[in-house]
Amino acid sequence: MKALVLQGSPRANKSTDILSDMLTKKMKSKIKDLKVTKIYLREKNISPCNACGFCEIKKGCSIKDEMAEIYEHIETADIIILASPLYFGNVSAYAKSVIDRCQMYWSSKYVLKDPIIDPKKKRIGIAIACGGNSYKRQFDGLKMTCDIFFKSINTKFIHDIFVDNTDRINIQDREEIKDLIGKIMTDVLKELEEEIIDNSNL
Numbered sequence: 001m002k003a004l005v006l007q008g009s010p011r012a013n014k015s016t017d018i019l020s021d022m023l024t025k026k027m028k029s030k031i032k033d034l035k036v037t038k039i040y041l042r043e044k045n046i047s048p049c050n051a052c053g054f055c056e057i058k059k060g061c062s063i064k065d066e067m068a069e070i071y072e073h074i075e076t077a078d079i080i081i082l083a084s085p086l087y088f089g090n091v092s093a094y095a096k097s098v099i100d101r102c103q104m105y106w107s108s109k110y111v112l113k114d115p116i117i118d119p120k121k122k123r124i125g126i127a128i129a130c131g132g133n134s135y136k137r138q139f140d141g142l143k144m145t146c147d148i149f150f151k152s153i154n155t156k157f158i159h160d161i162f163v164d165n166t167d168r169i170n171i172q173d174r175e176e177i178k179d180l181i182g183k184i185m186t187d188v189l190k191e192l193e194e195e196i197i198d199n200s201n202l
């Protein structure tokens, strides 16, 4: 079983990074032989999508850069965790470049009608985001982006962990987050168990 963390914060060991580690630590304690790959997107040379239209004619992306490595991880992961700070009501630019470069998956599904990502393979998605302030509907835009992203990569978006006030309260001091991660794990295990049952019926 493979989990992929797309870490969209430019800051290591800050709220978003710590939160994704809290989740993957819990996952490792519950899922035997889980292999977790965390990619710090700020360390990768990934160009934004330039809307060249290549992926609407042929499968794949015309831009050759370090996104190739991320495509490979996305295509083989069972669990995909998209982690980002809240920037101007959405994901960071690092995360957005990766999301936009997944347009090739969207095109393969809806334009070429020949999906690159096997729609029959069960994969689950979790979105993590930290917002420095606290205000109404703070995460709405980011959630919509994550929803479209996970649909494009044939991944069931099962949960989000959105934490506000991270510029004021340390993420480690938030007991409610530990409780939430515990609840999310129950759903993760349920989804993965269903997949095991599905496979045994084939």
Ligand SMILES: Cc1cc2nc3c(=O)[nH]c(=O)nc-3n(C[C@H](O)[C@H](O)[C@H](O)COP(=O)(O)O)c2cc1C
Pocket (backbone or CB within 6 Å): 009, 010, 011, 014, 015, 016, 017, 084, 085, 086, 087, 088, 089, 090, 130, 131, 132, 133, 134, 138, 166, 167
């Ligand atoms: C460019 C930028 C834009 C931001 N925009 C928002 C925002 O729209 N809403 C918000 O609540 N916090 C905003 N923040 C604060 C961050 O969301 C907050 O500091 C968060 O904890 C950063 O995540 P990190 O600690 O993992 O780096 C912004 C910070 C930066 C640097």
